[in-house]
Amino acid sequence: MTETVARSLSADGSGLPDDVIIGAEGISIAIYGEEAGQRETNVRRIYHALAxxxxxxxxxxxxxHAxxxxxxxxxxxxxxxx
Structure with missing residues (x-):
């Protein structure tokens, strides 16, 4: 007897749940928003906090990932x- 496990897929079908954020840029967008003028500064803030x-x-x-x-x-x- 095999058991079927249902997994939720992200909108792009990548297999990762929507809760997972990939990369420092993705984390910075989740925290600070998508302000293009501040993106580089915000990514540096994320790397600093990670370090x-x-x-x-x-x-x-x-x-x-987060x-x-x-x-x-x-x-x-x-x-x-x-």
């Missing part, structure tokens, strides 16, 4: 602490 270990993330194949839900929970925690 300090401040931002929750994980790596797959050498690329940084879960949108984890990032939002982390932001809420930061707001409560302030």
């Amino acid at each position: 300090k270990g401040d931002l929750p993330h994980f790596k797959l194949g050498g690329r940084v 879960r949108r839900s984890t990032i939002m929970a982390w932001i809420e925690k930061q707001e409560r602490a302030a």
Whole structure:
């Protein structure tokens, strides 16, 4: 007897749930929005936070990934602490 597991796919069919953000640029857009004039600065902010270990993330194949839900929970925690 085999068991079928249903998995939710992202809109592009890549197999990754919509909750997973790929790359520092994607994380910066999730946190700061899509302001084109600030994109490079925001990506540097993300790399700085990653290097300090401040931002929750994980790596797959050498690329940084984060879960949108984890990032939002982390932001809420930061707001409560302030």
